[in-house]
Amino acid sequence: MALIRTGVALDSDLLKRFDRLIRKEGYENRSEAFRDLIRDRLNDDSLRSGDPFVVGAVTLIYDHHSRLLPDKLMELQHGYHDVIISTVHSHLDHDMCLEVVVVKGALSKVKELGNRLIGLKGIQHGRLVMSSPQAYAQQSGKHQPHSNHHLKH
Numbered sequence: 001m002a003l004i005r006t007g008v009a010l011d012s013d014l015l016k017r018f019d020r021l022i023r024k025e026g027y028e029n030r031s032e033a034f035r036d037l038i039r040d041r042l043n044d045d046s047l048r049s050g051d052p053f054v055v056g057a058v059t060l061i062y063d064h065h066s067r068l069l070p071d072k073l074m075e076l077q078h079g080y081h082d083v084i085i086s087t088v089h090s091h092l093d094h095d096m097c098l099e100v101v102v103v104k105g106a107l108s109k110v111k112e113l114g115n116r117l118i119g120l121k122g123i124q125h126g127r128l129v130m131s132s133p134q135a136y137a138q139q140s141g142k143h144q145p146h147s148n149h150h151l152k153h
Ligand code: NI
Pocket: 064, 089, 090, 091, 092, 096, 097, 098
């Protein structure tokens, strides 16, 4: 895929603030930060239109003593085995657990699972993060899309 150089006119104050932010976030250069912004926008747009293929993760924080919660979590996940790639369970301390459910499939199905997991009684905090790889993937080459990017944040 050809790289095309493009110029953007920005006011200096805005650019200064942007440079400060991306330095804080660990970017080595402005171009990569701009590319990520563009991919984020393409990703967001894809998530808003139609029912695209997505990959993602649901993170759940809960106390495993919550009545019936571990059973319900297990049952719900078996019901969505076709959407779930894997589940990582980490025992944070004597009571609390962190569970990360890695998912892929149609946006509607993934969202439905995420909402049902997060909505279970006893889940103290839950988040669903999704990425639509084909929205920002390079179209022509055989290269794999930069699909892990959004899972890292
Ligand atoms: Ni645990």
